[in-house]
Amino acid sequence: MRYLIILTLSLALLYGCATGPRYETEGVAVDLVPAEVAASPGVYTGARVIWGGMIVATRNLPDYTEMEVLGYPLGGAQRPDTSRTAQGRFLVRQPGYLEEVDYRQGRRVTVTGRLGENVDGQVGEAPYVYPVVHADDIHLWPWDRHADRDSRTRFHIGVGVIFTR
Template sequence: MVALGLAGCATGPQFDTRDTLSALTPSQVALSEEGAAGARVVWGGMIVNTRNLEQATQVEILAYPLDRQQRPRTDRTQQGRFMARVPGYLESVDYSPGRLLTVTGRLEKVVTGQVGDTPYRYPVMAVDNDYLWPQEADPVNTRPRFNIGIGVILSN
């Protein structure tokens, strides 16, 4: 019973970061000529677009710094965009724009794409593990509520 209670308190993916380049950001990789190919990283951010390919799903992510639970901190300055190539099929309804995602994997290359009409260099990561963060509750419905009323007890 205690183990179940502790498991319920765990937050986030807690990916192993020992062999990762934790200070490396997508913006830095996009600016470099070699693109840090082969480097292992843990990045996260807000999903911009999800595209299902034949054998993988490509997720465009606007990166943000991660907190201690490896959750993207959208209240901080963004760190550029990157493409996460996840093996297999991901449901684009679940992995929809605005959702937060943390991924770990190896950098493969930098590709040129577009953000609107502007050319953009995207680092591409081959994803080993991903964690889709639960959607935030609606802040309107999570405010404290105070009710005042009169209770009536009826007896037979």
Template sequence: MHLSSKAYFLAALMSGSVAYGCATREVCVKPVGDRDLTPAEVAASARGTDAVVSWGGRVIETRHLTTGTELEIIGYPLDTCGRPLTHARSLGRFLVRHQGYLEPLDYRMGREVTATGRIGEIAEGQIGDADRRFPVLDETVIRLWPERQPPGDIATRPARPWIGIGIGGGSGHVGGGIGISF
């Protein structure tokens, strides 16, 4: 069987399109640690101190310390790739201590982050006038998630190319087509 140059071109284009699709996906990093161990539970009982966990949520505040940066986070459950499910019920607040500088404009209020680290001390703090306890994640690796696009009409969405490829055959003929839309 002899393939024509069109068939080779089509095969090359398909493999390139598949590679492009794989390259544009976000990297999935599975959360570690006990998924049932929540910030609220650790704050109340100190259970899990010294355990390594992945917790995520929305940044409430970014504070610069002499030793680095501290993020106050309101925690949410994580999906299978570690992104916070911010439509779910809160799991409590926690602090992330990072050795080094984190830009407050990047880590501003409302941004989604996932931090993997060791549960250290339980810090005393306040929410309004109420005294609260916050578990602290030390030795952290922090992932700042891309901002989600708000739902809206198509005019507010960024243009992204969509590529469709079709191949068909019958009665001794092979055909194919490529469609690109934005």
């Protein structure tokens, strides 16, 4: 009986560690990055991609929601690895409405979809060419307050004292 309880708890713990989707990469341009697509207008239109990054801005428009995302390489479980070098910005277009409070600046997303035509825009005052991903699926990663800190290993020791009368 004891082993059954330990096994059940172990499986529950492992299940809790499965933190995100695992998108199928067959037929996906896995080596393609936003900066490369922006530099080659029309060449990659229609290609399937799995891209991820950090949301810069979200805008609800009449027919779709558009997110501006700063792309990063995907790490484990296809989660954007923001400790690595950014790969350029891109736009995600999702039909319908996405709540801007949920899809706010600083949240991480992984997106699957097909590339559309590039769109001219601006980053600050500078002109910028945005690749556009017409989303099939968007995974919004849980807010992780520890992911925004540097990746140094930390060790803390504390002493607790309880006073009673």
